[in-house]
Amino acid sequence: MIRRLAAGATALAMVLAACSSNPATPGSSASSPDPTARVATPAGSALGARRPLSGFKEVTVSVRRPDGSVRDFCLLLADTEELRQQGLMRVSDPSLGGYPGMLFLFDRDEQGGFWMKNTLLPLSIAYVASDGSIVSSNDMDPCPPDEQRCPVYKADGSYRYAVEVPKGTLADVGLTGGATLTVGDKSCAAT
Numbered sequence: 001m002i003r004r005l006a007a008g009a010t011a012l013a014m015v016l017a018a019c020s021s022n023p024a025t026p027g028s029s030a031s032s033p034d035p036t037a038r039v040a041t042p043a044g045s046a047l048g049a050r051r052p053l054s055g056f057k058e059v060t061v062s063v064r065r066p067d068g069s070v071r072d073f074c075l076l077l078a079d080t081e082e083l084r085q086q087g088l089m090r091v092s093d094p095s096l097g098g099y100p101g102m103l104f105l106f107d108r109d110e111q112g113g114f115w116m117k118n119t120l121l122p123l124s125i126a127y128v129a130s131d132g133s134i135v136s137s138n139d140m141d142p143c144p145p146d147e148q149r150c151p152v153y154k155a156d157g158s159y160r161y162a163v164e165v166p167k168g169t170l171a172d173v174g175l176t177g178g179a180t181l182t183v184g185d186k187s188c189a190a191t
Contacts, residue, residue: 053097073173074100087119100172101163101164102165110160114162115153124166125162135159136155
């Protein structure tokens with residue numbers, strides 16, 4: 001899915017790896033799915049209808065809207081460099097396994113951008129500062145498989161978190177306007 005661009009050799013290695021892969025071609029037949037596509041797999045009954053992607057955890061977040069109302073959501077969690085690099089690459093399930101989105105958690109403030117190489121679904125992203133305020137957001141379309149230079153979607157400032165959702169659904173999780181996000185530590189079983 002989206003890979004966060006890093007500086008130096010890491011960025012070069014990512015670009016070379018992404019360009020050498022063989023992503024699915026748009027419009028491929030449903031009867032012959034892309035064998036590299038990642039789909040959500042069933043998990044334990046404690047998660048209800050949610051099916052986390054292989055290797056990913058989940059996290060509860062609270063979104064406080066400008067009117068003061070608060071709503072909790074259970075998101076997929078990308079909290080290591082490897083998971084952040086993988087993100088929603090090759091995910092073909094538009095319901096994201098029953099999750100409204102994925103939270104990218106960074107150890108420090110970031111300024112890099114995200115790109116859509118090897119991403120099958122159009123997404124929206126909200127960049128969130130360490131205080132929970134929304135820095136900026138973007139709608140992002142998949143990069144065509146034959147494109148060598150995919151657009152990079154940058155934040156308007158430093159951010160500590162990024163939340164990706166299916167394109168056009170940031171409002172569904174309340175991440176618009178003056179909303180704030182708090183990353184929780186309670187179990188997703190309660191949401």
